[in-house]
Amino acid sequence: MRAARIVTCGEPPVVAECPDPEPGPDEPLVRVLAAPITPLDLLCASGTSYFGTPATPYVPGVQGVGTVADDGRLVWFPTRAGMAPGDGSMAELARVPAADLVELPAGADPVAVAALGLSAVAAYQALTWRGELAAGEQVLVLGAGGAVGQAAVQLARTHGARRVVAAARSAAARERAAEAGADAVVALEPGDDVAGLAARLTAACDGPVDLVLDPLYGIPAAAAARTLRAGGRLVNLGGSAGETSPLDSSTLRGRSLRILGYTNNELTGGQRAAAIGHVASLALEGRLHVTHERVPLTDAATAWHRQSTGATSGRLVLTP
Numbered sequence: 022m023r024a025a026r027i028v029t030c031g032e033p034p035v036v037a038e039c040p041d042p043e044p045g046p047d048e049p050l051v052r053v054l055a056a057p058i059t060p061l062d063l064l065c066a067s068g069t070s071y072f073g074t075p076a077t078p079y080v081p082g083v084q085g086v087g088t089v090a091d092d093g094r095l096v097w098f099p100t101r102a103g104m105a106p107g108d109g110s111m112a113e114l115a116r117v118p119a120a121d122l123v124e125l126p127a128g129a130d131p132v133a134v135a136a137l138g139l140s141a142v143a144a145y146q147a148l149t150w151r152g153e154l155a156a157g158e159q160v161l162v163l164g165a166g167g168a169v170g171q172a173a174v175q176l177a178r179t180h181g182a183r184r185v186v187a188a189a190r191s192a193a194a195r196e197r198a199a200e201a202g203a204d205a206v207v208a209l210e211p212g213d214d215v216a217g218l219a220a221r222l223t224a225a226c227d228g229p230v231d232l233v234l235d236p237l238y239g240i241p242a243a244a245a246a247r248t249l250r251a252g253g254r255l256v257n258l259g260g261s262a263g264e265t266s267p268l269d270s271s272t273l274r275g276r277s278l279r280i281l282g283y284t285n286n287e288l289t290g291g292q293r294a295a296a297i298g299h300v301a302s303l304a305l306e307g308r309l310h311v312t313h314e315r316v317p318l319t320d321a322a323t324a325w326h327r328q329s330t331g332a333t334s335g336r337l338v339l340t341p
């Protein structure tokens with residue numbers, strides 16, 4: 022089979038012919054139709070992640086969509102590539118534990134579901150399970166032009182938010198946030214300080230915010246915390262803008278805020294499967310979509326480099 026493999030940690034994968042994986046007991050082969058390149062794939066392959074340095078060579082790709090070789094079922098599947106020994110989805114074939122396969126609804130678009138995948142699962146679970154979003158609440162989504170952010174804007178709406186305010190960095194990202202249906206979109210500027218950004222965010226909101234969805238941390242999170250009502254929640258699920266944040270104690274304690282962390286890795290297989298099913302159903306109904314670009318597997322190295330430098334206009338999805 023043809024596969025993209027990480028040969029050296031920190032460098033893009035190399036596409037080559039490799040032996041087909043052998044199916045195992047309760048580990049069928051999946052013919053891969055779509056494999057997204059996500060920040061988690063790059064983090065794992067960097068060799069510097071909290072998962073440790075993976076043994077090389079290995080096939081990256083922590084998720085994919087394909088058909089089960091034995092019976093043709095259309096499935097979404099996760100892998101532990103880069104987090105534990107074993108290969109991932111960026112190949113023509115992947116061996117996946119049968120218990121991890123999530124059958125997709127008939128008619129689901131493999132590339133669209135792959136683009137949503139764990140990004141949309143994170144947005145959904147962080148809003149609802151961790152963030153306890155209630156109908157009629159006002160939600161502020163940071164980094165709203167990314168895959169997590171776009172999904173969060175739409176999912177907040179489908180789960181009853183009365184107003185969804187977005188914040189994003191580039192003009193293109195702000196456009197994606199607006200297309201996702203945000204009521205207002207605030208620009209994140211390179212020179213932002215906490216007070217200035219908090220004032221702009223507050224001006225875009227209709228009164229105090231109930232819930233902040235934060236894939237950025239850093240200054241944006243500290244500013245967003247100042248928009249929250251007493252007892253409001255901020256769920257952090259990424260650190261794209263900073264590994265630390267100047268969140269001040271007076272804001273935190275003065276409003277009895279709840280600052281929460283979220284990781285997909287904490288989900289049970291059942292929670293993850295249910296979330297994927299929900300996301301795929303909404304996508305099929307035309308209510309959930311993230312911008313994406315289909316790229317042939319043979320161009321994996323270039324696509325990987327584009328993801329690492331931010332030179333994308335949406336999620337890059339490899340198609341073998």
Ligand SMILES: NC(=O)c1ccc[n+]([C@@H]2O[C@H](COP(=O)([O-])OP(=O)(O)OC[C@H]3O[C@@H](n4cnc5c(N)ncnc54)[C@H](OP(=O)(O)O)[C@@H]3O)[C@@H](O)[C@H]2O)c1
Pocket residue numbers: 059060061139140143164165166167168169170189190191192193194209236237257258259260261262263283284285286331335336
């Ligand atoms: N906790 C979890 O389980 C979980 C699950 C999925 C993702 N995540 C994390 O969530 C984050 C977003 O993931 P994603 O899939 O949405 O990524 P993505 O699709 O690659 O998008 C990243 C977005 O972040 C924005 N961004 C990057 N650096 C920024 C900065 N310094 N200031 C403001 N915006 C910045 C980019 O804005 P521009 O378009 O303007 O460049 C882009 O829109 C990542 O850190 C990822 O690791 C966590």
